[in-house]
Amino acid sequence: ATLCFQAFLQMCNLPIRVICRANAEYMSPSGKLPFIHVGNQVVSELGPIVQFVKAKGHSLSDGLDEVQKAEMKAYMELVNNMLLTAELYLQWCDDVTVEEITHPRYGSPYPWPLNRILSYQKQWEVRRKMKAIGWAGKTLEQVLEDVDQCCHALSQRLGTQPYFFNKQPTELDALVFGHLFTILTTQLITDELSEKVKNYSNLTAFCRRIEQQYFEGHEKDSSTIAARSAKRSLLR
Amino acid sequence: MAAPMELSCWGGDWGLPSLHPESLTVMAYAKFSGAPLTVNTINNSWRALKGDLPVLVSEDTVISQPAKILNFLRKQKYNADYDLSAKQGADTLAYIALLEEKLLPALLHTFWIEAENYCSVTKPWFASRIAFPLSLYVPGKMSREALKRILLTKGGPPLYSLTEVEAQIYRDAKECLNLLSKRLGTSQFFFGDTPTTLDAFVFGFLAPIYKVCFPRVQLQEHLKQLPNLCRFCDDILTCYFRLTVSGHSPAGQDTADANLQKLTQLVNKESNLIEKMDDNLRKSPQHPPRKLTTLKLAAGGEESSPMSRLSP
Numbered sequence A: 001a002t003l004c005f006q007a008f009l010q011m012c013n014l015p016i017r018v019i020c021r022a023n024a025e026y027m028s029p030s031g032k033l034p035f036i037h038v039g040n041q042v043v044s045e046l047g048p049i050v051q052f053v054k055a056k057g058h059s060l061s062d063g064l065d066e067v068q069k070a071e072m073k074a075y076m077e078l079v080n081n082m083l084l085t086a087e088l089y090l091q092w093c094d095d096v097t098v099e100e101i102t103h104p105r106y107g108s109p110y111p112w113p114l115n116r117i118l119s120y121q122k123q124w125e126v127r128r129k130m131k132a133i134g135w136a137g138k139t140l141e142q143v144l145e146d147v148d149q150c151c152h153a154l155s156q157r158l159g160t161q162p163y164f165f166n167k168q169p170t171e172l173d174a175l176v177f178g179h180l181f182t183i184l185t186t187q188l189i190t191d192e193l194s195e196k197v198k199n200y201s202n203l204t205a206f207c208r209r210i211e212q213q214y215f216e217g218h219e220k221d222s223s224t225i226a227a228r229s230a231k232r233s234l235l236r
Numbered sequence B: 001m002a003a004p005m006e007l008s009c010w011g012g013d014w015g016l017p018s019l020h021p022e023s024l025t026v027m028a029y030a031k032f033s034g035a036p037l038t039v040n041t042i043n044n045s046w047r048a049l050k051g052d053l054p055v056l057v058s059e060d061t062v063i064s065q066p067a068k069i070l071n072f073l074r075k076q077k078y079n080a081d082y083d084l085s086a087k088q089g090a091d092t093l094a095y096i097a098l099l100e101e102k103l104l105p106a107l108l109h110t111f112w113i114e115a116e117n118y119c120s121v122t123k124p125w126f127a128s129r130i131a132f133p134l135s136l137y138v139p140g141k142m143s144r145e146a147l148k149r150i151l152l153t154k155g156g157p158p159l160y161s162l163t164e165v166e167a168q169i170y171r172d173a174k175e176c177l178n179l180l181s182k183r184l185g186t187s188q189f190f191f192g193d194t195p196t197t198l199d200a201f202v203f204g205f206l207a208p209i210y211k212v213c214f215p216r217v218q219l220q221e222h223l224k225q226l227p228n229l230c231r232f233c234d235d236i237l238t239c240y241f242r243l244t245v246s247g248h249s250p251a252g253q254d255t256a257d258a259n260l261q262k263l264t265q266l267v268n269k270e271s272n273l274i275e276k277m278d279d280n281l282r283k284s285p286q287h288p289p290r291k292l293t294t295l296k297l298a299a300g301g302e303e304s305s306p307m308s309r310l311s312p
Helices: A002-011 A046-055 A066-092 A095-107 A114-133 A140-158 A171-185 A192-198 A201-215 A222-235 B021-033 B066-075 B086-113 B115-128 B134-154 B162-184 B197-211 B218-224 B227-240 B253-283 B300-310
Strands: A035-038 A041-044 B005-009 B037-041 B055-058 B061-063
Touching: A002 A171, A002 A201, A066 A095, A066 A114, A066 A140, A066 A171, A066 B086, A066 B162, A095 A114, A114 B134, A140 A192, A140 A201, A140 B086, A171 A192, A171 A201, A192 A201, B005 B021, B021 B037, B021 B066, B021 B197, B021 B227, B055 B066, B061 B066, B066 B197, B086 B115, B086 B134, B086 B162, B086 B197, B086 B218, B115 B134, B134 B162, B162 B218, B162 B227, B197 B218, B197 B227, B218 B227
Parallel strands: B005 B037
Antiparallel strands: A035 A041, B005 B055, B055 B061
């Protein structure tokens, strides 16, 4: 998720500095990461940040007409609904991944027994949420199939254009980039999730293009920061 | 030929075939794609306890969620999305996600959590459809599940109280309705002139908001300000479900034409049979040739005469 914001802010040509902190969740006004700190204002979450940036005079979706804006919002919900939930599922409901990767990573800043307690608590919370929205009964194959369907839809929508709404990048491009890049670059037990995404060559080309255009042109260690943020965003 | 398929779902009222959004979606899709479903509305059944209506039963397979039911129907060759391009298929997925994220919480809230609505309308209605003692338990269970779903998906910080969550979800729902209205524009269905999966889903979510008479109706009032969405719901109800607002079959032009067509087909079939009999009789040597009046088919009120001659 961090990557979505970085991409978005860089698409708006706003200079940013990324800082990783262990107590970041507490610093954020809503408890959710990431958040931005501008002057004496602190804003968190994609929706409010986009509006904040818009209020300051930068917006990526001004060139869209009403129907396209509706489409953009719908696709953003699709990404949130499918990709985000699938990422959460994979991190917290797939037993193998949970044991070997998520628990150690989530609990690493804390001493024992706090690390175990906190990660179990988070796992229980995520599982409750999955149950409420009906994902608890899904097997890993079904989740991967849903991800595949979502990527298929995104790939169809993107087609051969450089961005989702032709020439200009929008919030949707930032969001999709953030999620897909995270999926493609994070090491998990199996590569099935990233394989699903790699099946769609226009999506991988899209990620590479945005990475080259907006991230490599910047400070030299932006890629390490991006990688570290990618790892941290997987924890969320 | 496909095996006979039976759908169990919640019944309807206020001019709708069903009050439950998911049941309504499946019923609408079945009508659009021409799937022959027998619909069983729940009445004094224990199936409601499991709470996962609608349920489709076909031979030995039992399928429960709307998305899975629609997939099954498509595999049985009842596909309403046949004419859609790949991009339109992708748009369908996106808009369905939008409906589920933005509109469904408010819909659940209006039905199950808003105290006045729940106590005066929802609970009595659902309780009347289930056997005692389940009627004491199931509505409460559905209400608790709805609340849990809303709080878990929408209720994190910075929204700390239920009223703040409510305000947010109604804002989201109104925005979603506005977006749908813009997307529909002036066309009859979302993708041109034939209804598709997306139309089924939108209808399933909008119709209960539009038609059910609640004491607290902020979402309905907002919907009524979007005339193209109201027209969309009414069109589907009259064309595919043959119900007007009052719930009776209309004597409108559509029905008359359809009936006329059916009648003409029937008369044609009968006249073909009669001509065959006529030929047979002519060929057989025992009987003198008889003159059978050939039936002339005429439009309008003259069908009554051939019909009376055909009746034994």
